[in-house]
Amino acid sequence: MLFPTNFIMMENQILNILHRSQLSITDGRKSILRLFLESDNALAHHDIEARTQVKFDRVTVYRTLQIFMEKGIIHTIPTADNSIKYALCRDECEQGHHHDDHVHFVCKKCGSTVCLEDVHVPAVRLPKGFKPQQVEVVVSGTCKECS
């Protein structure tokens, strides 16, 4: 349960993020953004559809995630089982330019997926001819809670 002050702070943060991304303030966007701010795990499309207080149409969720991606509010996490998860970007990400060069962890027991913001992706030496632009590192195993 959130204290009133924290609640106000979070609502302000939501408005800030939407405003600096030049997005109009709608219930759907606020709810979905709140979900991300409240959760320390990455969320699947499914989670988002299920967990908002008010139900939003599938299509609305798709479109919201898409525009949040474009604006650099969230980033995707590819997982071995081919289910995309979404997580908040840190402040450095701007419109059309992500800088999420951290490692992700997926728990095989509980399925929780987290950003390890402090673990940078290691440098990878590639054979001649390959020009790398992006390196995704996804570690799977058991998380703190499931050990």
Place this chain on the structure above:
Amino acid sequence: MLFPTNFIMMENQILNILHRSQLSITDGRKSILRLFLESDNALAHHDIEARTQVKFDRVTVYRTLQIFMEKGIIHTIPTADNSIKYALCRDECEQGHHHDDHVHFVCKKCGSTVCLEDVHVPAVRLPKGFKPQQVEVVVSGTCKECS
């Protein structure tokens, strides 16, 4: 175009792989396996359905890929756009136990996905509590041909 000797060698290899995996020899399995042996890129389900000489049912392709996975004949490659690709395992993979600890490269221009067998996944130091079992590294950028 394959020389007759190479052709015979490949057909033998196909039979060998199916036999040591204790799979019965069927046209579908032979065709799909041949596709993997002929291609130096990873293949999507779609590619496989499209490229076999004889057309096989979607369901057959799904089931074949599934059993090839279980038997350690192929492994999956997760990509940022959430499309699974499949590639041959090296000989070290056995039934239910994969050892594909190499880096994968996805070209953003042509979409080709390759196993960089010689580039091992780097060690990743995780915060306390996380127990890693598997590390997936997918590098995307431009490949040799597209530079």
Place this chain on the structure above:
DNA sequence: CAAACTTTTGCAACTAAGTTGCAAAGATAC
């Protein structure tokens, strides 16, 4: 090599995921 047996395949029918066009509802600007 043919009968008996086992496994695989294709089909139909289904669920889930994702996309598009459009009119109505909502947000913003004046």
Place this chain on the structure above:
DNA sequence: GTATCTTTGCAACTTAGTTGCAAAAGTTTG
């Protein structure tokens, strides 16, 4: 508060993936 522009929900659609089942193909045995 009204005009304008944006977003939403709905319907309708495409694509991806799953399951049960009977027919077809593969394997084993004598």
